[in-house]
Amino acid sequence: MELHFGRAFAALAPSLLDGVGIVLYITIVGFLSSLVVGLVLAIGRLSHNRILNVILIGFIEIIRGTPLLVQFFYIYYVVPMLIAGFASMLFGVNINVQIAASTSGIIGFAINYGCYLSEVIRGAIVAVDPGQREAGLALGFNEAQVLFRFIIPPALRNSIPVFGNYLVMMIKDTSLLAMISVQELLLRTRTFASQTFLTVEAYTILALVYLVLSIPLSQAAKYLEHRLQRPR
Amino acid sequence: MSMLEIKNLSKSFGDLEVLRDININIERGEVVVVIGPSGSGKSTMLRCVNLLERPTNGAILFEGQDITRLGRDTPSYRQKVGMVFQRFNLFPLKTVLENVTYAPQRLLRLPRGTAHFQGMEYLRKVGMESKADAYPNTLSGGQQQRVAIARALAMRPEVLLFDEPTSALDPELVGDVLAVMKQLAREGMTMLVVTHEMGFAREVAHRVIFMDQGYIVEEGTPEEIFGNPRNDRTRAFLARIL
Numbered sequence: 001m002e003l004h005f006g007r008a009f010a011a012l013a014p015s016l017l018d019g020v021g022i023v024l025y026i027t028i029v030g031f032l033s034s035l036v037v038g039l040v041l042a043i044g045r046l047s048h049n050r051i052l053n054v055i056l057i058g059f060i061e062i063i064r065g066t067p068l069l070v071q072f073f074y075i076y077y078v079v080p081m082l083i084a085g086f087a088s089m090l091f092g093v094n095i096n097v098q099i100a101a102s103t104s105g106i107i108g109f110a111i112n113y114g115c116y117l118s119e120v121i122r123g124a125i126v127a128v129d130p131g132q133r134e135a136g137l138a139l140g141f142n143e144a145q146v147l148f149r150f151i152i153p154p155a156l157r158n159s160i161p162v163f164g165n166y167l168v169m170m171i172k173d174t175s176l177l178a179m180i181s182v183q184e185l186l187l188r189t190r191t192f193a194s195q196t197f198l199t200v201e202a203y204t205i206l207a208l209v210y211l212v213l214s215i216p217l218s219q220a221a222k223y224l225e226h227r228l229q230r231p232r
Numbered sequence: 233m234s235m236l237e238i239k240n241l242s243k244s245f246g247d248l249e250v251l252r253d254i255n256i257n258i259e260r261g262e263v264v265v266v267i268g269p270s271g272s273g274k275s276t277m278l279r280c281v282n283l284l285e286r287p288t289n290g291a292i293l294f295e296g297q298d299i300t301r302l303g304r305d306t307p308s309y310r311q312k313v314g315m316v317f318q319r320f321n322l323f324p325l326k327t328v329l330e331n332v333t334y335a336p337q338r339l340l341r342l343p344r345g346t347a348h349f350q351g352m353e354y355l356r357k358v359g360m361e362s363k364a365d366a367y368p369n370t371l372s373g374g375q376q377q378r379v380a381i382a383r384a385l386a387m388r389p390e391v392l393l394f395d396e397p398t399s400a401l402d403p404e405l406v407g408d409v410l411a412v413m414k415q416l417a418r419e420g421m422t423m424l425v426v427t428h429e430m431g432f433a434r435e436v437a438h439r440v441i442f443m444d445q446g447y448i449v450e451e452g453t454p455e456e457i458f459g460n461p462r463n464d465r466t467r468a469f470l471a472r473i474l
Contacts, residue, residue, distance in 0.1 A: 134284055135321035139335040139387060140311030149338075154325055 001200075008201035012192050016209055019185040023174045023213070026102055026182070030109030031167055037114025039152070042121035063115040069176045071112055076104040076180040101182045109170060120162050124155035160228060164221025168214045175210075185209060233296050235260045235422060236281070236391060241290035243276055250276045252446045254290070258391070263423045265433040267457075268443035269469060274426045277443070278395050281424065282313045311339055314384030318396040320376040322368040328355065328379050329364040332386045340387065347386075354382040358412045374405030378412055391422040398429055430474060434458050442466045 044056050063071070080097040087095050099107070128151050136146035178187035185206055193202040234257040243251040251273045258264050266274045279285040281292060283299065283306055291298045299309050322331050333351040336342045342350070355361040358378035368376055377397055384392060394413065398406040410432050417423060417436045427433065433440050433454060440457040442450045442465075450463045458474075461467045 129321070131317060131319055131321035132323065134315075135317065135323070137284060137307075138282055138310060138313075138315035138317075139383070140307045140309075140339050141335070142307045145338075150323060157325065 003201055004198060005201050005205070008196070008198040009205055011196070012189065012202060012205055015188045015192065016185055016205070019183065019188045020209065020213070022102065022182065023171065023184050026105050026109070026174055026177070026184070027167070027171050030106045031113065031170055033106060033110035034113035034117055034166075034170075035163070037110050038117030038121050039156075041114060041118035042125060043147070045118065045122050046125060060115045060118065063112055068108065068112050068173060069179060072104060072108045072176060072180050075099060075108050076101060101177065101180050104180060105174070105177045105182055109173070113166060113170060117163070117166060120159055120166075121155060124159045125151055127158070128155050158228065161221050161225035164217065164224060168218045168221070171213050171217070172210060234258060234293075235262075235295060236424075237291075237293040238277075238281070239291045239293065241277065241280060241292065242288050243273070243280060243285060244288045250446050251280070251287075254446075254448055256441065256448070258422060258424060260390075260422055261420045262438050263417045263421075263425065263436055264439045264441060265425045265427060265437035265454075266441045266443060267427065267430070267433060267469075268449075271445075272443040273446040274443045275395050278393050278424060278426050281393055282310050282315055284315075311387055312390045314387060314389035314392040316377070316380050316384055316392065316394045316397045318399050320368070320373070320380045320400075322376055322380055322383070324368055327365050327367055328360060328371070331368065331379060332383045335383070336386050351382070351386055354385045355379070357385070357415075358382045359408070372405055373401045374408045377401065377409045381409075381412055381416075385416075391424065392416065394423065394425040394427065396426055396428065398427065428473070430458070430470075442469065444469070 041056060041060065044052055047053065076099060080099055083097045084095055087093050087097075132150045132154070133146050136150040137143070141149065174182075174184050175186040177184050178190065181187070189202050189206040193199045196202070236256075236258040238254055238256040241251055241254040242249065254273075254277055256264070256277075266277065268274050276285055280287045283302075287300055290300075292300055294309065294312070299306070302309055322328075323334070326334060329348065329351050332354055333342075333344075333347040336350065337344060337347045352361055352364065355364055358381050360375060360378050360382060363371060363375065363379075368379065371379065381392075381397075397413070398409050401409065406429070410429060413423070413425070413432065414436050425432075425437075435454075437454050440452060440454050441448055442457060442461075442463070444465050450457060450461060450466045456462075457466065458470065461470060
């Protein structure tokens with residue numbers, strides 16, 4: 001077997017560089033959104049409202065119990081049809097709804113990772129010393145102020161290493177978006193391989209690109225974990 | 233009218249009665265020390281005074297107003313009542329000075345400069361001004377507790393509650409904290425102190441209350457309680473602890 005890594009890299013690299021841009025864009029926006037979703041869900045779960053809790057637990061279980069890829073398909077193909085269907089049913093208008101593939105990806109990540117992160121954040125909130133709440137209350141802050149000023153900041157800080165791990169997972173999970181036609185790394189590589197038959201080279205280069213993206217991040221997460229444990 | 237009147241206060245956790253028919257009056261400038269064996273309800277009583285625990289029955293009047301009925305105004309009442317905890321409960325992500333200035337800036341709306349200036353004054357008062365930029369976890373327990381006292385003082389409270397402020401400290405660090413508390417007492421601060429430090433009670437208290445099994449068993453001047461206790465349970469407790 002003859003391998004042509006040089007030729008493959010020269011031809012594939014520019015395309016993959018564009019793909020890296022798309023991957024980073026979706027990951028950054030998706031991850032920030034998932035943090036917001038996670039925080040909102042975590043706070044909702046901490047409320048003493050039974051009905052709200054049941055609804056949120058049900059939602060989180062549905063999301064965690066179905067594959068991310070299925071959720072991407074659902075958002076990309078099914079949700080637009082549902083919106084169009086409801087629009088014609090309720091308002092009698094026919095509209096053509098489309099959600100861009102990359103937007104579907106961001107929404108999917110926000111919801112899916114948001115559900116996982118909500119459990120991380122909720123655990124971290126519960127783990128904050130109850131003395132912090134009492135100190136805040138005793139000074140004269142109300143419950144909401146105490147939550148946002150004295151409970152959530154240390155909880156989020158303590159969760160940073162876990163967030164780092166989820167961020168690395170999200171980068172790798174962007175490869176699923178090839179299935180809904182996002183021009184990310186896998187789709188570009190597959191197209192290239194099928195045109196040039198440089199299959200071994202193309203997919204090996206692809207794997208290396210993912211490693212180059214994820215290894216520094218997971219190292220950074222490890223470093224942060226180490227640093228956060230050390231007294232400052 | 234007393235500054236603080238605790239009237240027929242009782243507190244239950246489920247079937248467990250922790251406080252039964254507690255009555256205490258505290259005058260402005262008075263130092264009242266509450267002693268008693270662990271589980272006697274003295275900490276719960278203290279926590280009821282700033283509503284960290286909700287009383288089951290009875291009333292707590294602060295300047296004539298029943299604070300158990302405040303509802304949404306509870307936080308503004310708590311601003312007037314400082315609390316010092318057994319385990320300090322400083323904010324770990326804030327520096328010593330930020331711990332002291334945070335609440336006055338946010339709640340009393342003090343400008344940053346004023347809050348810092350006053351914060352440094354309070355830190356000087358407790359002998360911690362040299363650690364203003366340190367983080368709490370770099371301090372000893374005694375230092376943390378003195379910062380916690382400065383943090384409570386910075387809200388200019390009308391009364392200070394101390395919940396076993398020296399119980400979590402190494403013995404050699406207790407003295408510094410007690411010295412600060414004595415200084416406050418001399419300056420006329422109204423204080424309600426739950427403690428096992430009998431020396432402090434004897435020296436500083438205007439009045440000593442002995443609690444056992446949720447009741448106030450005996451109440452009097454330090455001379456009366458330590459010199460000539462009338463109740464058997466008080467005598468037994470003091471014999472054990474002294």
